[in-house]
Amino acid sequence: MNSKSQSFKSAGIYIHIPFCVSKCHYCDFYSVPKAENLIAEFIDCIHSEIESASLRFAKECEVNTIYFGGGTPSILPAESLVEILNSVKSDFFISDSTEITLEANPESVTTDELKLLRQAGFNRISIGVQSFENKDLLFLRRVHDSDQALNAVKVAQNTGFANISIDLMFAIPEQSIDTAISNIEKAATLEVKHISLYGLTSEPGTPLGKSVEDGLVTLPDGDRYADFYLNICDKLRSLGYQKYEISNFAKPGYECGHNLNYWNYGTYFGFGPSGHSAIIDCNQNRLRVERFWNIRDLQTYIKCIRSEESTVETKEILNDKQIRLEKLQLQLRQQCGIAITEIMMDKTGSFREYLEILAGIGHVIITPDERIILTDEGAVVADELILNLSNLIITQS
């Protein structure tokens, strides 16, 4: 990590809690089964990591967002989560408006614990509902059922969380579009303020990935996926949720500040195994982007902290072309899109021609002030479209 003084003024903090009750078969996030002895060691180590980072970075920057993700943060006792939050509060400068999010799973939400967390300063909760339909939850190997999901949202509301987000999944095998729509209607009835919506994908190395490879499970094809997504977008808009990123929809004013900081190239620090950090600095209109991420293994992470070795697995400083590629990845997915000048060196040539083709088939809009914005139809094929644009950036001089 670069220990020279930094000029960024604000940052986000992410804390990775790497424990889960069991592994959902589609998941490739880093997590291990809950084990009491490891939890105690992990908490000790995360305090050390926070303190050591604060000595290098804390005093010149205000922390605008803190996000406890995982894994399943709500699996830890509330007292432990408060302890970690207090560590951040005492080592970094945070204000009354700092967004402090807890990821929680429905089976581990209780009134007493959420009350304590709310009092300690957590002001946003993101609940991993995935579906209100038991059949979907069984397929995903989630450990909660639909009643627990409904109850978790109500408990969060009753304990004073006004800013509630839920995660939902669509394109689950045998899920109907009606079920996906009904999930959204239930969320709206519950008055949640933010919905993250992800299509189920098969990730290599996961049990689901293996089942798909072996032909035991078939995921919906591209046309079916598009049907889901386009219907879902229409439904969410009709219920007052604005799409601000391909997979994220919010009532006005409830967009997730933590994610916006990632996507808009803000500085952030990630603590815990697999935590990712980025220090973004702008000097004389030139961006300097330094990224580094922690070892993805809890035991090694603990060992490194104990022996005062670095927990960083890899560090990179991006060159100009990599910055343009990354901006394309992060910003085109947002509803505000990206200025063409951010990613394109010259205003003509194959890049421009490809954009005109995309605009012609309705996958992007090119605004009069030269921004590229994905339409819903474009969002369905965003990965392919971004790959093609990236290849054109790579071949630009």
Ligand code: SF4
């Ligand atoms: S609860 Fe979340 S992090 Fe844990 S295994 Fe399931 S999807 Fe992955």
